Amino acid sequence: MFIILSSVLKADYYDAIVGGGSVSGLLAAREMSSKGLKVLVLEEDHEIGTPEHCGGVVSQKALESLGIIPRLKTIDNEIKSALIRTRNSSFDINSENQRVIVIDRRSFDKELALQAQKNGAEINTRSSIISVRFEESRFKVKIQGGKVFVSKFFVDARGVGTLVNKGKRNIIPSGQFEVYAPWIMKDTIEVIFDSDLYPGFFAWIIPTGEGKGKVGVAGKNINPNLSIEQFLETRGKPYSIVRKIYAPIWISGYVKPFFDGKTVIVGDAAGQTKPTTAGGIYTGGMGGIYAGRAISESVLEGNGSSSLDQYENNWLTRFGSEFDKLLLFRRILERLDNKALDKLFSDISKNTIEKISSTGDFDFHSFALKHFLNTQMSINLMSTLLGNEYRKIVKDLSKI
Ligand SMILES: Cc1cc2nc3c(=O)[nH]c(=O)nc-3n(C[C@H](O)[C@H](O)[C@H](O)COP(=O)(O)OP(=O)(O)OC[C@H]3O[C@@H](n4cnc5c(N)ncnc54)[C@H](O)[C@@H]3O)c2cc1C
Known part of the structure; x- marks a missing residue:
């Protein structure tokens, strides 16, 4: 016994x-x-x-650091660019200096x-x-x-x-649907900022192939299901939803x-x-x-x-x-309304976009964000919008 x-x-x-x-x-x-x-x-x-x-978006470099060479069947797609939108403006960043993939x-x-x-x-x-x-x-x-x-x-x-x-407490609701739709661009991730619809976060489309991808939203106090349904309606029919998930996200930094x-x-x-x-x-x-x-x-x-x-x-x-650094950018983002987002995005110069495309690092993107916010127009806009708080944020940024 x-x-x-x-x-x-x-x-x-x-x-x-x-x-x-x-x-x-x-x-x-x-x-x-x-x-x-x-x-x-x-x-x-x-x-x-x-x-x-x-969403499964990850750089090849990151996977190498994790000691993984994914099998071909695990890789759904390769991303060439990201289209960043606000209500009335947009710009495109290429991932020309880094391989970014979508994994299953x-x-x-x-x-x-x-x-x-x-x-x-x-x-x-x-x-x-x-x-x-x-x-x-x-x-x-x-x-x-x-x-x-x-x-x-x-x-x-x-x-x-x-x-x-x-x-x-600061858990953010999010949802993501797998969608088949002709308006999904195979090579391009879309990121859509709208402070009313997705407060503190954004909506996204991650293509997994020709005419298919993951459409998601996250935002403070939103109803993700309703929010994605509305998003899909604005993109227009035809589309089909083949899978839905809801999962909270955490964006308040390491604990x-x-x-x-x-x-x-x-x-x-x-x-x-x-x-x-x-x-x-x-x-x-x-x-x-x-x-x-x-x-x-x-x-x-x-x-x-x-x-x-x-x-x-x-x-x-x-x-x-x-x-x-990313937490500081988050603090800025959370304070921008749609008018400010439009202004910020429309002011970004071709030069800045080219610089971010050619030197930005997908895994350490504070460099790109810092560059983006450091243009004179953004500085003026932010100082007006955020006053002393912006000056404090810039001071904090220069320290780290
Ligand atoms: C909608 C959405 C899209 C995302 N897109 C991306 C992206 O494109 N790129 C990226 O890098 N990251 C993305 N993420 C984040 C990424 O998915 C997570 O950071 C990653 O999966 C975290 O891994 P983890 O092992 O820490 O935790 P999780 O993946 O959350 O895994 C936790 C595991 O624990 C298990 N578990 C929980 N409770 C118990 C229990 N009591 N007993 C036993 N098991 C339990 C769960 O079932 C789960 O399998 C996304 C997250 C969400 C929600």
Whole structure:
């Protein structure tokens, strides 16, 4: 009897349990299992990558940093330009110096799961975590149905839900429909600013191929379903909606600390999404990688939390200053009404657009935004609109 019980306990004991089997959790699992740690990923959905709640826009460079060369079937499309619109003006930026692609997250996340599995990680779907308790120096992670798993570390990669559970309020509603329509341009992402319709954010069209793509909206206090339906009506028939998802986004910056005792928090759960676009494949994915490496070091070298400090330090060194700048741009954006947006966008010169197209970095776009706002016309407009606050923002920007 004793022998049976102890072997069951051993089987269910892990160096680390990862809650959430999406990009950041799977990358953390891949890193830890590659170092020989015993790792379990628990995912509440019935299938990795599904339901997809992502636009899938990412640069090739970012994927290389994440250690992934996606299979051809995972790449839906390649983007050549972005058309940025306000109500009465628009401009076009080319992604000429960088390859930007649209990936199918259903397939992409399974590729990550396969990488983790090949290293020895176990992944289980339909395993919804209902409680995580730290007792007697170990985590007891209980899933629906009552089964309990035990581990040294717990990695929380459960997405925006973790922030909601922590009482964070500034979650923005968003929705995204997969649409077939002749007005979707195969090579061009469209971004549409309208402070009345999408307060604090924007609407987007991400093409996934000829005549098909993802049409999405996000904005403070909007009804995403109604908002996308209205957007589609303005684009005109014919169009077909073949899939709808609703998912909240977080655009208020990283939420420290990234580890709390022995719980290590990664990805959206740690607010590692860009404050301008809510993009998180790269930034959250790197969170998973840095966390996985730090936990491995801690387990293998037995040096406790000093390795875990490295996770936070590494992530902040790579993205901290960029996120701080993007938050400042967000503060500006949130104060612009449609008239100001029109004026700002119509004033942008051909020179500035060319400069952004040829030197801008998709993954670190504060450079482009800074350039955009630094034209004399924008400075004049912003100073008039925001007064002292703009001067403070510019001062803050020059400091970081
Ligand atoms: C509409 C939309 C469009 C986006 N477009 C882009 C884009 O174009 N490019 C980009 O880079 N980023 C984009 N993002 C952001 C990107 O999708 C996320 O940043 C990224 O998926 C975050 O990965 P994650 O692993 O941290 O969390 P998530 O992808 O949110 O995954 C969390 C996982 O945890 C699981 N989970 C939750 N609770 C439990 C539980 N109790 N037990 C077990 N499992 C649980 C969930 O089922 C989920 O699989 C978009 C987001 C949205 C909402």
